Amino acid sequence: MEYLKIFFVNTALLITLAYLGNLIYKNTITYAPEQVKKLSWVLVAIFAGWVSSFFGYRLDENVIFDLRIVPLIISTLAYPQPFILILIGVGTGITRLTFGVNEAAMAGVINLSILGFVCAGLSLWVSRSAASLRFKRLTVILIVNLINAVNILIFGVIPDRIYLTEIMPVTLSGGLVLSLLFALIIRDFQLELMRNGQIVRANELLSSQTEELHKNKIVLEERAKQLMLASQYKSEFLATMSHELRTPLNSIINLSQLIEENRDSLSSEETGEYAGIIHRSGEDLLLLINDILDLSKVEAGKLDINKEDLSVSEIPELLALQFSVAARLKGLEFKVTQAAEVPEIIHSDPQRVQQILRNLLANAVKFTTEGSISLNIRTIEQKDGALLRRWIVFDVQDTGIGIAPEKHDIIFEAFQQADATIGRKYGGTGLGLSISNDLARLLGGFITLHSEEQQGSRFSLYLPL
Numbered sequence: 001m002e003y004l005k006i007f008f009v010n011t012a013l014l015i016t017l018a019y020l021g022n023l024i025y026k027n028t029i030t031y032a033p034e035q036v037k038k039l040s041w042v043l044v045a046i047f048a049g050w051v052s053s054f055f056g057y058r059l060d061e062n063v064i065f066d067l068r069i070v071p072l073i074i075s076t077l078a079y080p081q082p083f084i085l086i087l088i089g090v091g092t093g094i095t096r097l098t099f100g101v102n103e104a105a106m107a108g109v110i111n112l113s114i115l116g117f118v119c120a121g122l123s124l125w126v127s128r129s130a131a132s133l134r135f136k137r138l139t140v141i142l143i144v145n146l147i148n149a150v151n152i153l154i155f156g157v158i159p160d161r162i163y164l165t166e167i168m169p170v171t172l173s174g175g176l177v178l179s180l181l182f183a184l185i186i187r188d189f190q191l192e193l194m195r196n197g198q199i200v201r202a203n204e205l206l207s208s209q210t211e212e213l214h215k216n217k218i219v220l221e222e223r224a225k226q227l228m229l230a231s232q233y234k235s236e237f238l239a240t241m242s243h244e245l246r247t248p249l250n251s252i253i254n255l256s257q258l259i260e261e262n263r264d265s266l267s268s269e270e271t272g273e274y275a276g277i278i279h280r281s282g283e284d285l286l287l288l289i290n291d292i293l294d295l296s297k298v299e300a301g302k303l304d305i306n307k308e309d310l311s312v313s314e315i316p317e318l319l320a321l322q323f324s325v326a327a328r329l330k331g332l333e334f335k336v337t338q339a340a341e342v343p344e345i346i347h348s349d350p351q352r353v354q355q356i357l358r359n360l361l362a363n364a365v366k367f368t369t370e371g372s373i374s375l376n377i378r379t380i381e382q383k384d385g386a387l388l389r390r391w392i393v394f395d396v397q398d399t400g401i402g403i404a405p406e407k408h409d410i411i412f413e414a415f416q417q418a419d420a421t422i423g424r425k426y427g428g429t430g431l432g433l434s435i436s437n438d439l440a441r442l443l444g445g446f447i448t449l450h451s452e453e454q455q456g457s458r459f460s461l462y463l464p465l
Contacts, residue, residue, distance in 0.1 A: 013055055017048045041079055042087050045071040049092035049112075053099065062104040063158060067175065068092055068112065070182050072119050073144050077137055077183065080123035089116015104157045111151040118147055141179045145172060245288060248281035255281075292431070305442050310350045312342055312377065312392070318354065319375060323361050330365065333372035342377050346392055348463055352439045356447075357394055359432035360459045364398035371399025371456070379465065390465040391445070397458040403451040411449065412437040436461075 032040075049068040056066025075088050093112030096105050122143065126136050149172050153163060255274045259266065266274075316336040327334035357375070364373045376395040381388055403411060412433050440447045444464045451457035 013051055017044070017051060038079075038081075038084060041075070042084055042091065045075050045088045046091040046095060049088075050095040050098070053096060053108075062100065062102045063156075064096075064099065064104075064108075067178060067182075068096075069115060069144055069148050069175070070179055072112070072115055073141055073179055074183065076119040076123050076126065076140050076144070080126045082120035082123050085119040085123055086116045089113055089119060092116075107152070107155040107157060110155050111148065114151055115144060115148060119144065137183055138180075141176060141183060145175050145179060148175070245285065248285040248288075251281040252278050252285070305349050305352065307347055307349055309345050310348050310353060312344060312346055313338070315354065315357065315394075316375065316377070319357060319361060322358070323365060323373070326365050327373055330368070331370065332365070332368055335372065335374040337374070337376045339376075339378040341379050342392060343379075343465065346463065346465060348443055352443060353461075353463070356436040356439050356461055357396070359436045360394075360396040360461070363432060363459075364396055364400065364457070368398040368400030368456075373398045380462075391462045392465055394461040394463075395458055396461075397456065399456040402453045402455045402457055403449070404453050405451075408449055408451070412447070 048071040052066040052068045052070070053064055056064040056068075058064055072085065072088055072092065075085055079085075090113045093109035093116075096108035096112070099105065119140075122140050126140065129136065131139075149168055152158070153160060153168075156163065158167065255278050259271060259274055263271075316338060320334070320336055324334045361373070361375065374395075374397045376397070378393050378395070380391050380393055382391065383389075437447050440461060440463075445462045448460045448462070449457065450460075
């Protein structure tokens with residue numbers, strides 16, 4: 001009967017410790033790192049085993065009967081991690097030495113150490129088995145109590161006959177019943193801890209979702225601003241385009257009507273002059289239509305690239321014929337240079353390469369009122385990881401109005417570079433750079449820009465060799 005009294009006292013103490021541990025956990029280490037939680041669990045379990053021994057039943061001066069195995073059982077069910085269970089078992093066994101180093105104490109150390117390894121094995125079964133939680137609890141409680149009784153029989157200092165006939169029937173049955181009772185009580189604490197953990201995880205999830213929603217809101221607001229700007233730029237583009245289209249059309253219509261109505265009174269010189277204006281207006285109109293068609297083809301992915309051998313030395317000659325006169329009429333110096341290492345032949349699309357360079361040179365002439373314009377052809381090597389890549393570079397440099405740094409990122413985008421003020425002052429639709437940039441990508445290259453306001457610009461077309 002004394003065994004049962006002491007066991008009930010042990011149970012009450014362990015329940016009190018569990019309750020206090022639950023309070024401490026909720027108010028101190030709920031949000032602590034996982035390693036701190038594991039260490040706290042080990043220390044509390046070992047301390048609970050020591051308290052059970054401290055208030056245990058002393059059969060004689062050295063032999064103590066208690067429920068020190070209960071914290072190990074509960075840890076197996078609540079925290080099934082093998083290494084932690086081994087630490088709890090060995091640690092609880094070592095605390096037995098605080099009541100005196102003797103043969104019974106050493107037997108206690110061996111017993112709890114063995115039980116620690118047994119519980120480590122049981123924890124693997126608990127975490128992997130598909131059996132019900134109730135069956136797992138009953139199995140763990142039964143096995144640990146039985147092995148505890150066997151260890152005491154093997155390693156203990158009590159005579160086998162006395163232990164088997166007088167002590168084990170009471171301690172084993174009492175230990176099983178009280179272990180079950182304690183497991184039921186501790187289950188409520190465990191469920192509360194699980195609920196607290198779920199609430200913490202739910203709060204963390206809500207917090208992360210709120211943060212994500214805030215980020216998405218910022219992204220949506222930014223996209224809304226971009227859409228508004230795009231709409232504004234498109235409106236400006238349409239206004240500019242309608243003006244650019246009407247100008248040559250009006251010239252063609254008015255002059256052709258003038259010729260028709262006054263064909264008998266017009267001199268041959270006047271007729272030739274009007275015909276020349278009509279021809280130039282038609283060419284301007286054709287260029288506008290070609291730009292729009294090229295842009296739509298690029299965006300639809302239907303622009304064909306025909307790569308063939310291209311004579312690099314012919315490019316400066318063709319462009320010089322077209323732009324040297326335009327530059328001279330504005331009082332500008334026009335220069336073309338070519339480095340010695342530039343190859344004679346490259347493999348690319350001649351029509352598209354010349355189209356890009358014409359767009360760049362036309363802009364240079366348009367936006368430069370004094371100084372010079374130059375086309376420089378060179379080669380360059382760049383490392384791309386372990387790969388060494390060679391490029392042929394066409395630099396178009398001018399001393400014109402330049403471009404503000406904040407506009408460098410949008411200058412190649414369709415519609416956005418169509419500044420209404422610039423369009424009214426200098427003319428044109430502003431599609432040339434957008435088309436040139438898309439064509440450069442289709443050719444396997446790219447275009448870079450170096451420019452500052454009132455400091456001129458340098459556009460560089462890179463094509464792979």
